[in-house]
Amino acid sequence: MVRDVTLGQFYPGNSFIHRLDPRSKILLLIGYLVIIFCTFNYLSLSLVTIFTLFYILISGVSPKIYLKSLKVIIVIVLITSVLNLFYGTGEPIWQWGIISITMNGINRAVFVTIRIVCLILASSCLTFTTSPTDLTDAIESLLKPIAKIHFPVHEVAMMMTLALRFVPTLLEETDKIMQAQKARGADMDSGNIVTRVKAFIPILIPLFVSAFRRAYDVATAMECRCYHGGAGRTRMKVLHMTKRDAAAFAVVALMISGVIVCNMMFPAVM
Amino acid sequence: MEFISAQNVCFSYSEIEDGKKAVNAVDGVSLDIKKGEFVALLGHNGCGKSTMAKHFNAMLVPDSGKVYVDGDDTSDEDKTYDIRRKVGLVQQNPDNQLVASIVEEDVAFGPENLGVPPQEIRLRVDEALKAVDMYEYRKNAPFKLSGGQKQRIAIAGVLAMQTECIVLDEPTAMLDPNGRNEVMSTLIKLNKKKNMTVVLITHYMDEAVLADRVVVMDNGRILTQGKPEEVFSQVELLKKHRLDVPQATELAYKLRGCGVKIDRLPLTTEDCVSMLEEVLG
Amino acid sequence: MSKILELRDLSYVYGMKTPFEKKAVDKVTLSIEKGEFIGIIGHTGSGKSTLVQMLNGLIRPTGGQVLLDGTDIWEKPKEIRKIRFRVGMVFQYPEYQLFDETVYKDISFGPKNMGKSGDELDFAVRKAAEFAGLKDELLNKSPFDLSGGEKRRAAIAGVIAMDPEVLILDEPTAGLDPMGRELLLSQIMQYHRERKNTVLLVSHSMEDIARVADRIIVMNNSKLEMFETTKKVFSHGRELEKIGLRVPQITRIMSILKDKGYDVDDGSLNVGDALMQITALLKKEGKIW
Structure with missing residues (x-):
């Protein structure tokens, strides 16, 4: 029935992530998304993956709910990874007619899959822990x-x-x-x-x-109720950045530097 | 001291229908409302009562005549927001009054528009929600509440602007009996305890009975006005204009017609019972 | 007389097998005779809306049966639409369902879905419009140009046009002013008198119910609380108040008088009725002639 649909999948809670300023969450999400696509070898990729598991665990939302959010896009993930698998360049390591798989293809498939999954998980984390009104305000x-x-x-x-x-x-x-x-x-x-x-x-x-x-x-x-546009308007809830937000920024900054270091120390596979 | 003063107000919605010149929705109404008064405007749909309501907070400005709110002319555009802050308007459909998806944020909407500092908004919102007994629902989503609760939040939204007068345009028309009671007792409480001026537009005569003064409108004009017992004792006039009178009043009126001596027509159940006891001996 | 509707242990549970499971209707058993005018009362959330939506198959019961003229309406689930033509349902604020270019076309939506066409369709539409008190010249107007009361009646005509054996109206007078309420109510009464079919009226207005209903179904907490003649139900003023319902003012006045020892009827339904009793008492005592 239509009325069972609830908008915004906000799960109220009191976790560290819930209590972050929504603006911090949006900025951190953007930084995180950029860095996902700047992982060029398996070491930096695993660093990002571990970090992803870390924030899922401390978000106070059941991992089952995250899995559900992945279910919706599973088909897209599969199609893209399979396409990437077959479109690699270089020496084929397996061939059947015109279909060939190369090492490069396998790498691309793995990277694309993990990147998309991380992207979905991170965006879900934002909507799960932030009320729609907070998001709008931010x-x-x-x-x-x-x-x-x-x-x-x-x-x-x-x-x-x-x-x-x-x-x-x-x-x-x-x-x-x-x-x-x-x-x-x-x-x-x-x-x-x-x-x-x-x-x-x-x-x-x-x-x-x-x-x-x-x-x-x-x-x-x-x-x-005297609405006359945004001019001269105040808000009851004023967004505040606290020490908590500073800590979150520091953690993400560390992760980003970690990824950069990994990228520099080891050869890129992508 | 007159808080709202309407002087010979005429207004027509300018569209010309079927080539005929539009008739005046309000046609020469003069009405004074005192501070702290509870006035009920009673009449059929299309009698001009809703149009009149929108004149009280400068949503409409008379074609001719004047409306003054606390001494300010509503046609003076510099005063518009001043007037709307002083006179809040609550309308019929409970779903369409609330703009935010959290109760307390909705109540904050008015003061936010007025540029009130955040800490002060917080205080006002809490106070307003307590005044309508909805404080414990402050974090809820409005769409899950009952109609009566939604209307009480709409009233709180007006209170948070620190209005001096609330105008309500058929606030109970879409509510069930419980919701109607909730809204009516909230209004009576605000009027009695906080000396809030209340203008209630309604077609339920049992709500009008609760007011200090009843103004009956018909065809854009005032038909009659006075204390509830004065107005409802004019049974014939009201019946002629197909308006209801309380059953208690009607019974007494008909008994009088049968030759029973009744001095004062009762309005409430209790009045009617004691009147009947007296008559029956 | 024969039974048109029979409910046997009719139940409905929302969100079956979820943490939010909630009984909306709980084992209601009753039967309604052909041609009766039934009032349904109960406060919001008492289950009356769910109950009536089960009567025409809009909601499928989670337990029990609805028999229409002796047959279970869910016997052939694929043909449930046919049941909806036989049990017409007018929802609250029905004017919000108007959609077609003209009132005429809108009223014909139902009968067309039944497969009617040509003269038969035209007759059904015109007859329904007449029952609803819509003048001929309104039929070619856009439904969105009508007044509030006319819209309401046009929407009701859209259901009457299917010529149902049972007509259910959920709060048909909600939001109308006294004049509109009066007009619509007398139209419904006239329809019932002429068509001689069964009408079920859900209402919060006890005065309306007192005027029209032969018998009243009282719902409380998803259960059937009472199913008696109107007079009898309203003579239980105190029980009704306990479950958040009230009786008409005149009924209340007369029952207080009775409690005080006067020889009057505590199930008085209207002012005329009460007036007769009071004057009879006065005549007996020689106070009037």
């Missing part, structure tokens, strides 16, 4: 500098906030409309693709109408 705060070049930072953040607020409401509404049309004999489960798409018209139109009506209402409500 993005707004980080993007503030580009507001100077007239990028509508506040407006974009406000839109995200409203979207987060209304997605569950609209999902519930979709469910209600579907039930109502089913009660009038709407058949959404049979027929060819054209009839199925057509069957959604009686659901989509009321949904759009209602979304517009809501938008109008919400705009009025916001105006009544």
